[in-house]
Amino acid sequence: MPLRLPILRCSLFVRVLALWMLAGAGLPACAQMPGRGATLPPAVMEALNRAQVPASALSALVVSVEPDAHERLRHQAGVLVNPASVMKLVTSYAAIDLLGPDFTWSTRFYTDGTVDNGVLRGNLYVRGGGDPKLVLERVHEAYYALQNQGVQVILGDMVLDHSAFDLPYTDPGAFDGEALRPYNASPDALLVNFKSVILSFQPDPANGVAYVISEPPLAGLSIDATVPLSRTACGDWRTALQARFDDPNSIRFEGRYPQKCGELKWPVAYQQPASYAARALEGLWRASGGVITGQVRTGLTPPGVTLLLDAPSLPLSEILVDVNQWSNNVMAQQVFLTLGQLAPPPPQTVAVVAPGSAADRLVPARTARFERSREVLQGWWARTFGLRVPAPVLENGSGLSRGERITPEALAGLLRHAAQHPQGERLLQSLSVAGVNGTAARLARGENSSARGNAWIKTGTLRDVSSIAGYVNAVNGARYVLVAFINHPNAPAARPALDALLEWTASLPD
Known part of the structure; x- marks a missing residue:
């Protein structure tokens, strides 16, 4: 199958913000059920052991995209766990199916x-x-x-x-106490620039200062134009600045900027969103x-x-590139909320799409609320996958949540369904390519990696969660769905186990 790379059309602001929009905190580890099915590959077990994470904290499924559903690995695939940002795949596919990839706001x-x-x-x-x-x-x-x-x-x-x-x-710091992190920006019908400011620091050693450039210009906000330089190592340069964000009308710096840092940018969420x-x-x-x-x-x-x-707006298909390649939480929530503006179907309806465009089916008087989006998504799930496949537990559709849950089995079913959908390629093209771009660029870094350039992956990270899900083209010529979650206090340290599982899938023989 030929590799078709997603097209990135991001502004400089979005590219700078991208790595700051990722979730950084998590939830208590879930209770785990005993594993069943195929033995985990040795490299996966070794990585789990190094991270001091038991196999019971991992749930995974590797299955062919073809209708015969040939499974290559199943481990606790029926366990409800927190997927972190991988939950964006549910929101994304529902939006493609219900709104269409060309939908615009x-x-x-x-x-x-x-x-x-x-x-x-x-x-x-x-x-x-x-x-x-x-x-x-x-x-x-x-x-x-x-x-x-x-x-x-x-x-x-x-x-x-x-x-x-x-x-x-909502208190922007309620999730993890990081109110100034752009990934905690809240959704808004008039969401301007993710409610964030980029501060650029440009050292001028001759004058002993770094010039501070901000974007965008905010009316009534005064920002120090310069900050003194220091000769210390770059290190934790943000702390060294001793920035003051307590006044919504000003941003002040009481410390110094390390000259050795060169020019750097600091995206921050505005203190009065x-x-x-x-x-x-x-x-x-x-x-x-x-x-x-x-x-x-x-x-x-x-x-x-x-x-x-x-x-x-840009079309939904381009919006989903930012949602999935860069794991943009607030954009995912905007999409999720829009689904709630669709009229909910009457009870016991068959899976028939109403005539007309998706925009025609939005109810103008139906304001967007999270509970309405959950209602629409639950109905869509039941019509699409039936009642035998447990629906995900949704909160805001972005994975930036302590309460969202899904099973590997359910998510793998969604990805397999998308692979047969007339517009399913749009979901695949919104994902990061392992070893190439987006949040999956850090995967498949080995010199002889079979996964590099051959896997379209959504990653997820919370304090107690590491996850990956997507499509993998194996050396045997088959395409597989891979879904794997680790819910454990040491989950970030166990991410190499997910990398090993990705490489194992890409290397599957006939």
Whole structure:
């Protein structure tokens, strides 16, 4: 089978954020059931023993993608465990099946006034539609399109409408105490730039300082323009900066920046996420040459307004590349929430897709809520896989959760089903290629690796979880589904066991 590599279309901001959007904390280890089935390969057992992780903490299944379901390895495949970010595969495939790979979100700009000679006399309303990747470049594109329509000066307010999502307030540090980590960003109908700021440090030894450059410009936020240099080793340079994020109107540095670090970037979640969209959209409007005389505030879009611009998102298939190759948690949650806007099917319906596009089947008055998404996903699972395959336990669909659960058997069934789906290739192409790109680039690093370039993998990591799942082309010419989870306090140290299982699968003989 020919290797077809996914196409990456990420902004610089997204690429810098990518490694910071991964989950970094976990959950207590689950109770394990005794293993059954095929003996684990020796290399897998050796890696588990080195990490002091018992075989009972591993659950795995390796099975052919073909309909005959030829199993090559089964070990505790029916055990419900936490999959970490591998749960994104459930959200991704449900979205491909229910929405379609070409589905787009819309951010719409309305007015209650008139446009004349470059002046909008009235308010500009920005209604978010849940776009998972409304990053700086795309905000600039929308603003330039508005200005080309004659909106250079707004004699009124810019009103930001977040009402398409109905979500309770969440403490960004509640999951693991890391409120400033971008991977903890919360979803939002008007999610601008992942609610994050990139701080770039550029040393100038001649003047003894490092210049601080920030992106994007946030209205009302003052950031120290320089920080003194030190001659210490680079080491834990973020701690050495002694950054102060306690004031939402300023970012200060009370320490020093190690000169030996060279130029580095630090992505941080903005300390007051609720005001991020207003600050960013005002700062970007002014940076684009626009003028506004009123406030930028949160509010609802009133009836009777005039549509000025409909700014579509990237298609779902491209969004899923970021979701799966870079394990972007908040983007996965945006997709998951969008599924909740689909009308739930009536009870006991057959698996028939309603006519029309997915956008036609979204219910405009049905605001997105996590419980509605879980309802839609549970119904989709029952129609697609039947009641004999236990449905996953979902919380937010991203795997950034202590409560989400799935069995290797169920996830392998999903991947095998996707392999036969008319659009299933879109799921495969959203995954990292082992040893090549995304979070799986660190896998298959051996000089004679059979898996390198021949496995499309989603990885997952929490404090107590390590996991991999995806497709592997073996040397025997067959394609296999591989699913493996480790739930144990030493799970990160046992990741070489998953690498060994991946290599074993890729090396399967006839």
